Amino acid sequence: MAHKASFEPARGARGEASRTQSVSVDVIGPLGRVLRDLTLDVSGVRREWTILRCGEAMLRVRNDGRVELRRAGALVGAARCALPLDIDANSGVVSARGDDEVVVSWGSRVTLVVRATRSLKNGEAFADLDDGFALDFSMDDWQYGHTTAEIVVELAPSGNWFGGAHQMRSHWPLENGCWEIGPQMPFDNGPNGLNTLVSTHWVTSKGVAVVADPDTPYFHVGLNAPKATWFDGFMSKRTFGVGIQNATRQILPFHAREREGDGLLRLQARNSFRKGYGPFSMNHPLVGWVSPKHINATRRHMRVALCANANVKVATMNVLRTLPKPSSAPPKEVFRAPIWTTWAKMKTNVSQRKVLDFAQEIQDNGMVGSVIEIDDKWQSNYGDLEFDLKKFPNPTAMVDKLHEMGFKVTLWVMPFIAEDTNAYRDGKDKGYFVDSNARTGFFKWWQSPPVVALDVTNPEAVKWFCDNLRSLQERHGIDGFKFDAGEPCFLPRRFVTHMPLGHPAEYTRAWVNNVASQFELAEVRSGHNSTGNASLVRMGDRFSEWGIENGLGSLIPTLLTSGVMGYPFCLPDIIGGNAYFGKHPDGELMVRWAQANALMPAMQFSLTPWTSGVVAKEMTAAALKMRDQFVDSLIHFSEQAALSLEPICRPLWWLDPEDSETFMIADQFAIGEDVIVAPVVCQGASHRAVYLTAGEWRDIADPDVVYQGGRWIEDFSAPLGKLPIFVRNRA
Secondary structure (H helix, E strand, O other), X not given: OEEEEEEEEEEOOOOOEEEEEEXXXXXXXXXXXXXXEEEEEOOOOEEEEEEEEEOXXXXXXXXXXXXXXXXXXXXXXXXXXXXXXXXXXXHOEEEEOOOOEEEEEEOOOEEEEEEEHHHOOOOOOOOOOOOEEEEEEEEEOOOOOOOEEEEEEEXXXXXXXXXXXXXXXXXXXXXXXXXXXXXOOOOOOOOOOEEEEEEEEEEEOOOEEEEEOOOOOOEEEEEOOXXXXXXXXXXXXXXXXXXXXXXOOOOOOEEOOOOOEOOEEEEEEEOOOOOOOOOOOEEOOOOOOOOHHHOOOOEEEEEEEEEEOOOHHHHHHHHHOOOOOOOOOOOOHHHHOOEEEOHHHHOOOOOHHHHHHHHHHHHHOOOOOOXXXXXXXXXXXXXXXXXXOOOOOOHHHHHHHHHHOOOEEEEEEOOEEEOOOHHHHHHHHHOOEOEEOOOOOOEOOOOOOOEEEEOOOOHHHHHHHHHHXXXXXXXXXXXXXXXOOOOOOOOOOOEEOOOOOOOOHHXXXXXXXXXXXXXXXXXXXXXXXOOOOOOXXXXXXXXXXXXXXXXXXXXXXXXXXXXHHOOOOEEOOOOOOOOHHHOOOOHHHHHHHHHHHHOOOOOEEOOOHHHHOHHXXXXXXXXXXXXHOOHHHHHHHHHHHHHHOOOOEEOHHHOOOOOHHHHHOOOOEEEOOOEEEOOOOOOOOOEEEEEEOOOEEEEOOEEEEEEEOOEEEEEEEOXXXXXOEEEEOOO
């Protein structure tokens, strides 16, 4: 046993220094883990720290529910449990269970259990994480109202933050935005700005990984949430909308320059989805839904792992190696040449003649393609997986011709079925569709009429749907499918599924894992804990704008976030955007978008570059030729990603995770370790600042010049025709 006595300043919950008399007895376990440190502050309040170790990480747990995460003696993270207002935080009683577990109890009502991850059994959540600690904060439901078990993590001690979700307004790092507290699930432009791809882990520039249980019931998250003003009480009531409603909605999250954030990552296990009252209330289709798995639960659990790793790259791989891995990468052809979709060019006005003319137009203009994707309204009716023979009189002949021209052919499908269809009549009495215990199973989506949703938790419904897709393939030679939607916001109010769900995002997971994963050539746009799927994962529909508000400026932050979340096979939506709300890209935006996308994992066109003029056409063609020089590397890294989930396109901090200059860079990315891409994403710019990490680098357009890395190149010339690319000098 080791004994020590000291008198030292200690840090309170807000980081303020206070005189505390530390008269402590440290109990050393058989593996050297310090277990107990008692202090009294000058007012006589008892502060009891209990210390756990796991690998290189140390966690100090205090009797008031506060924890401090350290590595090599340095503070890298701080968090606390949000206790009910009627509980005295300092009344917590600390007990140690062996060398790897600590329990803090506030009576029987509220408990915090902390365990070193290395002590967890195989199969337990967080068991495979290194240098970490699993926190289980739980409390009894309050019989008279809403209950939330919340773990609050301070942002500042951990540095810059990455991961979590795609957002409509794409912030990199995340603390540049003010992410309002809302449901953590995939949305199509959610009420607080969340979009189609969502995870439950975050990493930081100081090597911290925060991992929440993806199956947390009624899980809500906020990060640097805006502090409410009197104005917010009137103007910040958030509502989910579809289609044209999004034209007038504010694009969220706010930028931190616009609002004051709370400086916290708030992780909440609630006992329901509620609209709430006052500023930042959230109205969405899941309000009022009750999880059948948790309907009789009387206690809330917020389970979170906190890891202190060597750096941000190690922290990211610490999490990624625990996630499901795909069996392979997507087919090589989708990396070698762009996908061409009918959507932005034709919207729903597709036909056999237009598709064939489109393919010929592509080739006549000297462009190449891997896939022609036939989008919305090829079907006779929504949900009937049959061609509309008025628009497509001979689909087999059309597909044969496209194959002859060198294109594979995919079709747009979604899990929606309209009422006046053969599919609905066939499946309604067999339990193939999601039901509702409040109304009929029909709901509004971005088209009309209202639809029901395929019950992807029902194995018979999945087989029926996939058999119909395979029938299309066999009869007409279709090569694959674009699996659209899948977000739980497109379900009926108070929905009921064949297999009970613990969280609505499980619907997304089932759409991806049960349906899309059955097809080799596929793309999806939604995801939640579905990293084991080999499909391309498309960004949500981009607007034909310049900024980070879902325009060109959002591409690189969203690409990098995809990689941090474990989705390396990123398809960055349509080059030039979708031309929604009457906004079309001009030649400059089209060229800069094609350049930015040129060295990303996959490319997709719909709006044609030649429509913007000869210069746009020639410069877009030049960007494609530039891609040809690197496509073998993209394929190589895609195959590696299938094994490890290591991103194909990486943040600059991946090359040098100790270089603090890299943490804020949101408009450059790396391919592997030896290529840095620095597109121009600002309107009218012909120069930009470029950061090169340590080492020597050459501009591929001027290889005789060697640049020393670890510094900025200010005012680098990048006229409209140039995509700045630097390769490491290995000579």
